[in-house]
Amino acid sequence: MGKTKFILNLLIVAAIFYLIWLNTEYKLKLHESNIFGKMYNCIKNNYYPELTDEEIDDMLYNAIQGLHTKYSDFIKSNKDYVDLASDYAYKLGFTGKYNFKKQAVEVSEVFFGSKVYKEGLRSGDYIIAINGKDVRRDDIPSFENTENFTITVLNKNRETFNISFSKRTGFYKMMDTKVIKEKEKKFLIIKINYFGEGLFEGFNDYINLAIERKIDNIIIDLRNNHGGSLNEAQKVLSLLSPQNVFYNIKLKNNYYMLSRIQNIKYRKELNNKKIVVIVNRFSASASELVGLYLRDNNLATVIGERTYGKSEILNTFSLDENRKIIIPVGQYISLNGENISGKGFEPNIKIEDPDFGIIYENIREPEEDLLLEKAIDICLKNPPSLS
Numbered sequence: 001m002g003k004t005k006f007i008l009n010l011l012i013v014a015a016i017f018y019l020i021w022l023n024t025e026y027k028l029k030l031h032e033s034n035i036f037g038k039m040y041n042c043i044k045n046n047y048y049p050e051l052t053d054e055e056i057d058d059m060l061y062n063a064i065q066g067l068h069t070k071y072s073d074f075i076k077s078n079k080d081y082v083d084l085a086s087d088y089a090y091k092l093g094f095t096g097k098y099n100f101k102k103q104a105v106e107v108s109e110v111f112f113g114s115k116v117y118k119e120g121l122r123s124g125d126y127i128i129a130i131n132g133k134d135v136r137r138d139d140i141p142s143f144e145n146t147e148n149f150t151i152t153v154l155n156k157n158r159e160t161f162n163i164s165f166s167k168r169t170g171f172y173k174m175m176d177t178k179v180i181k182e183k184e185k186k187f188l189i190i191k192i193n194y195f196g197e198g199l200f201e202g203f204n205d206y207i208n209l210a211i212e213r214k215i216d217n218i219i220i221d222l223r224n225n226h227g228g229s230l231n232e233a234q235k236v237l238s239l240l241s242p243q244n245v246f247y248n249i250k251l252k253n254n255y256y257m258l259s260r261i262q263n264i265k266y267r268k269e270l271n272n273k274k275i276v277v278i279v280n281r282f283s284a285s286a287s288e289l290v291g292l293y294l295r296d297n298n299l300a301t302v303i304g305e306r307t308y309g310k311s312e313i314l315n316t317f318s319l320d321e322n323r324k325i326i327i328p329v330g331q332y333i334s335l336n337g338e339n340i341s342g343k344g345f346e347p348n349i350k351i352e353d354p355d356f357g358i359i360y361e362n363i364r365e366p367e368e369d370l371l372l373e374k375a376i377d378i379c380l381k382n383p384p385s386l387s
Helices: 002-032 034-046 053-065 086-092 199-212 230-240 268-272 286-296 370-381
Strands: 094-099 104-111 126-130 148-154 160-166 175-182 185-192 217-221 245-251 254-259 274-279 301-304 312-318 324-334
Touching (some): 034 053, 086 094, 175 199, 185 199, 199 230, 199 268, 217 370, 245 286, 274 286, 274 370, 286 301, 286 324, 301 370
Parallel strands (some): 185 217, 217 274
Antiparallel strands (some): 094 104, 104 126, 148 160, 175 185, 245 254, 245 324, 312 324
16 A cells, blocks of 8 residues: 555656646747747847847746736737737727637627627627638738638627628728717817827817817717827827826836927817816727826816726737737836826726727717716816816
């Protein structure tokens, strides 16, 4: 009996050492595999030439596992660092990120009215195959070079179904605007879908319109706005804020400032207007920087949900025609020291967005949109100062 127990313990110890060796071998050879080898070269050549192969492998390994090391901040872990659809989201009808744990494309948002929306695709579903090809960790089919798709979807009820569709034509509208009247009060609603090049010109025109027509209430809708051009967001802040510095920028160990654009003048007439900003859990990057700054400096009342938490400065490197790696190289930090990376920011008034997983390109009627209705109500209950 004692001999059997000894042999059993010996086998257990041997198994433990084997697993440790196997894990070490996996980590040491990770940088030699296809996609991770390209990530290794990108990190080694562009950012950390002083790191050993083992240290970079440790960074990659922990990024895959979703763990934190002193280096893992510089690689987007899990579903965030392989971005499949953002550049083509409008044409596809949905946004999504590759989820390494599930080994599938996780659907984030679906465009209202798109073919995939009509066929039942929703936020939180998983795409497990594209055109009959399984979506595996190292073999992600490209959305870019294909026009027609059949995707296999696994929904929240564990049901699978196929959707066939073609890329949509046209372009995603940067901004939609509307002037409405509620209880004898005028409201200018500006819905910014993303901060694209040239957005500020139209934004400025509508702010001028509000001033000229004496529209006292302005609602800026930043829901499902993933960001875009920081320069356009900087222009918007330059128009809405009297201050000269908006954010501190940390690049490695150096600090810089994100400042106002000098040829854009703050409109003092905005002091007499009520501004409400709407955000939700998919408001990210440049839209978060605008919303957080306006909240912190009491230039607007921000309502909605905690935002996404993407305040990094990102560099994108193509690994091949189908894949890219996005590496954060710096961060924006608010003037009061708040870093929202990975956690987002809380609005002044928290209200859950019942439509958070659906992207509406155009402004809806208030009775169809709970958060817009709440924003109007806030303006009516707290009229702008006329001082």
